[in-house]
Amino acid sequence: MAHRPQNKVLQETASIDRDSFEPAYAQLAGILRQSMADGLLRPGDQLPSEAQLVERYGVSPMTVRRAINILADQGVVVAEQGRGTFVKPVAMSAATFQLGQLENLFGNREGTTVQLLEARIIAADERVARKLAIREGKRTIYIRRLLWNSGEPAFYHREYLVYDPTRPIVEAELEVTALQQLFSGSSESLLKHGEISIDATLLDEEESRLLKATQPMAAFCFEHLFYDFDDRPVSWGWFIGRADRLRFTTQVGLLLG
Amino acid sequence: MAHRPQNKVLQETASIDRDSFEPAYAQLAGILRQSMADGLLRPGDQLPSEAQLVERYGVSPMTVRRAINILADQGVVVAEQGRGTFVKPVAMSAATFQLGQLENLFGNREGTTVQLLEARIIAADERVARKLAIREGKRTIYIRRLLWNSGEPAFYHREYLVYDPTRPIVEAELEVTALQQLFSGSSESLLKHGEISIDATLLDEEESRLLKATQPMAAFCFEHLFYDFDDRPVSWGWFIGRADRLRFTTQVGLLLG
DNA sequence: GTTATACACTTATATAGGGAAGTTTGAAAG
DNA sequence: CTTTCAAACTTCCCTATATAAGTGTATAAC
The missing domain is CATH 1.10.10.10 (Winged helix-like DNA-binding domain superfamily/Winged helix DNA-binding domain)
Structure with a gap:
């Protein structure tokens, strides 16, 4: 349709294909x-x-x-x-690691199940109270879960939730499927934002037993702290997974040709 | 300067300030x-x-x-x-961790020094040869360095470089300051791209001694593999740092107001 | 009732042009 | 030789407009 203007300088590189689907x-x-x-x-x-x-x-x-x-x-x-x-x-400092690359391990696919080990109401000790910004002794929901992936334990998850009947978050969280929503997000989420940190730790005795690991063994610990739309802490917990089962890789420089 | 058009609908939200520096x-x-x-x-x-x-x-x-x-x-x-x-x-899976947040630990600031422990030419064993895509037995440069940060050992770095006199990368790498360039990048870089992975490990005896740690202790291991512009591997190595001295945090959801 | 079409809505892509702001360069003035 | 300053060049920002393409709905035809 348009006339092709005569370029004095020959293009040694490629040119734009106007009929391509790519913009x-x-x-x-x-x-x-x-x-x-x-x-x-x-x-x-x-x-x-x-x-x-x-x-x-x-x-x-x-x-x-x-x-x-x-x-x-x-x-x-x-x-x-x-x-x-x-x-x-x-530069190495430009490297970014995405937690989403572990998505399948967190139970997004078939063959992954969530085993509820424990769920009960306990009083917040000093540490929990500080993290959740509540008074010491207030009630919290303590949950312990084990995430299985293709027949093997992948993550051991512990979590404290503020126990507040006026907040509907409680019910939603108690569903076993809520964990995946926590990881992948869902439209009905009542969480506004959160902080996540990675730590490298040693498995203690209980963790080793649940994850079928031999002691001593290194592990990744993903700690999370989520807030509701009033910026009040709602959930504090951490996932622990064996380091020899996790691979956390990224690229720097030119991504693809 | 411009006339403000009369909007029928009142803006309950903020409006654009045309005189602001912010676009x-x-x-x-x-x-x-x-x-x-x-x-x-x-x-x-x-x-x-x-x-x-x-x-x-x-x-x-x-x-x-x-x-x-x-x-x-x-x-x-x-x-x-x-x-x-x-x-x-x-969603938790949206969390991204930037290696750049550890920048000061890697020696970008004053008060950080690089101690060269060892640098010699050794023959590549099977493992090194495979990583660097060279023949077994070919010469490589093996470097061991210790990064100090404010009087404390921060990272223990080991690295294998292909020994090829036709490639100028060797000289540049042997400079003690090269490490920072590796991390922060420099214009004269001869590296095209690289792969970086995080691992959680246990410190062995030598690592514990150098990092002044008590055994057993968990540690982060940042493995890196860099390629030149011919896509040939150039450098394979890893940084090891005590987990209790590293904090790796990120946010999900709304970043800031 | 079912299907097909047209229309209104959305985002996606692209063109043409103008002015603001920072940097570099070089010429003119001292 | 040094300083000053103007011009050219760069990226940056924004406007105005047009077309394409995907989605959903309402309407008309069967």
Whole structure:
């Protein structure tokens, strides 16, 4: 439909395919990423200016901006106003680990079950009271669960919930399926936000027995603290899983070709 | 400067400040995030359509799109074409941990030093040869380092490098400061990408001694494998740090107001 | 009653253009 | 030679508009 303007400079790189299902901005982002993967653009190098990219690939400025924004969001380039856009060097500190990669272990698939070991009401000791921001001695629900995955114990979960009949969170949490909702989220969630931390620990005697581990053994401990929409703590607990059964990997630099 | 158009519908929420340094798209993203934090928008709720947001806040469609894209990238909303944009429930699986939060421990600041324990050329055994994709028995550089942070040993680092005089990476790596570049990145980096994984382990006798730890003690192990621009492995190694000195935390849900 | 179509709604993609802000460069003035 | 300043270049931000594509609903035809 549109005339193809005659470019004096031949494009040694790929060009935008207007008939492709992939949007132009995504194609351009891919081309630039490929240039980096091929070594045409090395860390520290300056990318062609936006105006140059507009002319070279025959797209509008907004499309170029969007492509560059994507790369900037992904952290592979950095744009400095007035200077230019540059390729970022790979750095270990840029590594990000997603808890979601352990999703299947937490019972998202078939073959995973939740075994309720214990659920009772106990008074909050000093430690629990501080975490849940309640008075010492107030009632909490203490839950112990074991998550099984393909016939093997995957995680041992302990959790304290504030016991408040006016809050409907209690019922929802007591369902055995609630654990998956905790991990994967559900629309009816009454949780607003939470803090999660990873720790490396040693299994104690009880944990070793439940997880069928030999002592001493290292383990990951995922501690979580969730809040409701009034920013009051609701749930404090931790998942413990054997380190030799967990693999936590990520990539830095160029993700894919 | 611009006339303020008379809106029939009063804005109960905040409005865009055109004189602010903060861009309009960022302000709008903040307003929407605040609405979720205040509970006006609950998980599962549908956001106002883009056209409505355009009218309500007096910005262009592109600005609205960008604001929504930011929220979508952050994972707090999800946009479905033809249906609408919806608030995502909080999920543990959405948690992401950034290695960069340990940056100061890795020697980015003053008061951190790198102690070279050993650096010699050894023949690759079967395990090293497989990781570095070289023949068994080929020469590698084996480095052992101890990272000190404010007078205390923070990490014990061991690393194998391919010994190839044709590759300039060797010299650069042998500098004691190279470690920080490995972590934070530098423009002269010859590394294209890498894989990093976290493991939880027990300190062995040597590690305990160097890290001044009592046995048995749990530790984090950050294993890294870096490749050059020809996709050949260059460096394989791992950092080991005491778990009781490391804190690895993140947030899910609404990050900040 | 069932099916098919049309329409209204949504988000997604793209174009064209303009101005603001920071950086670099080099020429002019001292 | 040094300083000053203006211009060019860069990225950044925003507006206005148009088209495409997916979804759901109401209506018309059968």
